[in-house]
Amino acid sequence: MDISITTIQMNSSPKVEDNLVWLTQQFSQIQGQGHKLVILPECFACFGGSDQASSQIAEDYDNGPVQKFLAHNAKKYGLWIVGGSLPIKNKDSDLFSAACFLFSPDGQIQARYNKVHLFDADVADKTKQYRESEITLAGNKVVVVDTPFAKIALAICYDVRFPELFRLMQLEEPDIICIPSAFTYVTGCAHWETLMRARAIENQCFVAAANQTGQHENGRQTFGHSMVIDPWGEIIHQHAEQPGLIESSIHLSKIAQVRTKMPNLQHRQFK
């Protein structure tokens, strides 16, 4: 079964319209054979402004202009789209969920994942203090979804630092773990590649991570280097720091190949 994975790396601004127009151009360039999976970065529709700017675009659980945009493009171009993350309103809280959606080529939502680990950290950059929990409600569910071509698991950015989340996913045996991100430049230099490859190696599956990149309006700097990694930990493709897309075809048979020779998932002693 032919599967192509496209990572779209973005330098999103707080202007939703600009980001969506740019994304439409990217979608229209995807070639692909067979099933086409596309990963967008965290906060692809609005990033690098104020918390208020992000809050303003928060959508209802199952309706809103950005969700409609993704559904429309999934249909128009025949894509499986992992819609990075989008702030979604909650009934019982003023906080938003950082939600990642999987759209199928018929425009339907097949899965939604709410970011579990919130980035409350101090970084040696211009922003200095990141306090995601001030506007975000943490999720508490592991999401692995079956599609006609692969089992897909969803995680977001800072989640990559928590291997126990990925071990829980592993119980449902995903083929491809998608990790939309907005990794900072400083922490990206230090940890991005190592963390992404570690998750692929220890879980012996594909990892696809699309990141924000460059300088953003509020001075925030993100790392780029979006990548797709195979179950052996090899990087199939990697972006540099400019926005754009890269497409690769992958073969799920690589998963069994790696696991037959190195059955470390069967050798686990603590379960």
Ligand SMILES: O=C(O)CNC(=O)[C@H](CS)NC(=O)CCC(=O)C(=O)O
């Ligand atoms: O706040 C927003 O506007 C959107 N969300 C983000 O940018 C999030 C939370 S601040 N970024 C990360 O999780 C970076 C993690 C990271 O860089 C690391 O783990 O090193």
